Amino acid sequence: MTELTHIDVGKRTVRMEYDAIKLLEDRIDDDFAKACELILAVQGRVIVTGMGKSGHIGRKIAATLASTGTPAFFVHPGEASHGDLGMITEKDLVIAISNSGKSTEIQALLPLFKRMAIPVISMTGSAESPLAKAALINLDIAVETEACPLDLAPTSSTTVTLVMGDALAVALLEARGFTAEDFAFSHPGGALGRKLLLKVEDIMHKGSSIPVVNLQTPLSQALVEMTQKGLGITTVEDDNGELAGVFTDGDLRRHVDLKTDLSTATMASVMTANPKTVAPNLLAAQALKLMEEKKITAVIVADESHKLVGILHLHDILRAGVF
Template sequence: MSHNHIATARRVLDVEARAVAALGERVSDTFEQACELLLACKGRVIVTGMGKSGHIGSKLAATLASTGTPSFFVHPGEASHGDLGMITTEDAVLALSNSGETGEILTIIPVIKRKGAVLISMTGRPSSSLAQLSDVHLDVGVEEEACPHNLAPTTSTTAALAMGDALAIALLEARGFTAEDFALSHPGGSLGRRLLLKVDDIMHAEERLPRVNRDASLSDALLEMTRKGLGMTTVVDDDGRLIGIFTDGDLRRTLEKGLDIRQAGIADVMSPRPVTMPPGHLAAEALQIMETRKINGLVVCDADQRPVGALNTQDLLRAGVM
């Protein structure tokens, strides 16, 4: 028997999309209350759930933790065998259960209550035991599962995931959590490198910075470029202030004009008024400037327009910024 896989995929996506859209109509004062309780929490947000709800809960705990709300997942079955010791009176517990009658969760609720921790639940049944025992309940019920037998958790887990994301982002915005804050939680990834790395971290500075005086010959400048291996050199005046730059591209243009590189002075062939930026700026900003201006190198200058560093696209590539 043949199956129309595309039709099935579209039906599943339609069912789940409608369920998520319907959640918006149910976001009310209880959502506001949940946010206020979590913002007031002095401890951590402990997320718990069994089965598929547990998988969603684990993802939600990770999302909360990476967006400014300290959180971790506790398996309710393990909680009954010692892990409840992780929960303190200053914590908030976020429990996920579609039925609201998950035995492993209901078993640990008395202890949670005795500890004085806040209990927030997300279920598909507002009249369930878990919902009634919670300080705040978020309704994530769905009309049907995407499973043709209406059994396998599909639409219900998608709804819980979406509501959890809404909760995490609401908390993120309330805390004023920035992109740089996010990067601090992801220092090993490309996002962290893009958001945290500054030009100071990767630029060629001090002895590695190519620099010649404006009275230098073109031959001297080429020798400096070779020694420093940056494909460019800065040109400074007698006070050390930047007045120009000379790059591999400038060298090609000089040769095309037929100038004698042994006789020419660097001041005659340099590019004046080069693109610069101050230290302390993000490497990602340097990349944006270089792409916009269609240049391969950038000079970093202090407030007195004295070069303190230089970098090129290869430096950004090696640093993982591009």
């Protein structure tokens, strides 16, 4: 095959699968809506099952459902007949996937599902198949032809099945009012989870690690405090212990340019008064956005009474993986 032929075949495959997905849109109908309502009403979990390539797609559908607010997991139909059926309860619902609708492994389970009064939603390419007829609702995943030139290897059909599963998951997500924070709770180890869950108070410097001086502190002593704490900033408190201002490396450079007498200066004369602060319960991702907008590398953390509780440095955010 020439390189051009490889490209032509690849484009033809994409086009055929795209056309198959376009036809799927008209099948998002009353049966689809009934399937959503049935799943929303179930007291247990959604059990997804399928053999071969349908099983691989079923695993992904189950994972998508589970991560978007619908408790679900995949059960291999062959293993179900050898003990794994015990994972399924009478409160559950089954989504059975078979393009032909004739999978013998799934058909073997249908009488057991019926005895347990477990509702079955099928995804098949044939409304007249045994599986479709046994199910309460059949979702049509038929394709005119596979992208495989032999019309044998599951290609277009598995793509359509995957999209139908995504359509179910998203419809259920919206019906449940599933939020970004809900999503984060099921993905705490991922970057999105950290962005949506990690708060300033979780990673800020606090207690003795906060550099603190008062209004009368000489600049020379303040620089020692900044060096020891290593944040490039120090907070300045008044005689009542309230936050009065901050002094940063940038402030030092500005006063050098202004020819300020650094040997006699105190914090009251060189600090930046009324500094920008953030609340400890602010999301770290929001604090990062603020720091980027203000072009600063550290921000003061204060509570509702304007009491100093911490300092958040850009390095803290980066170490936490919030970016």
